[in-house]
Amino acid sequence: MFRILHQAKKIHQFNEVSHGLSSIRSFRAAIVLSGCGVYDGSEITESVSLMIALSKKDADVKFFAPNRNQAHVVNHLNGEEQPESRNVMQEAARIARGEVNPLEDLKSENFDAVFIPGGFGAAKNLSSFAFEGAEMEVHEDVQKVL
Secondary structure, three states, X not given: OHHHHHHHHHHHHHXXXXXXXOOOOOOEEEEEOOOXXXXXXXXXXXXXXXXXXXXXXXOEEEEEEXXXXXXXXXXXXXXXXXXXXXXXXXXXXXXXXXOOEEHHHOOHHHOOXXXXXXXXXXXXXXXXXXXXXXXXXXXXXXXXXX
């Protein structure tokens, strides 16, 4: 949370400096999605709210997600686990409306901020928290960008 607040302050400072100056580059933001849907991916309202906020600031936004299957698939009508499999990156494309890059291609030094919207997918597809609790580990590809 501190990191996000620190980056938000950075956005505000950047906007104050760049107000009225068209020659300054836009704020570069990476959004890491963990699928699509509150129970097994990125929470849609949080993701879209973030997209809108960044859009209002004319940020240059790129989307990233792990290119692997979700931990499991949940029916969002009844909360029951489904016997199918879905790819995290393909599901993330529902929110991003298209282009999603493999998480392994994300180089955080090329961005002013890296955002990870909420949703249980972060606990299932970006870490082992949903299954191991306090003994959890953040997946290696996620660690590399933070």
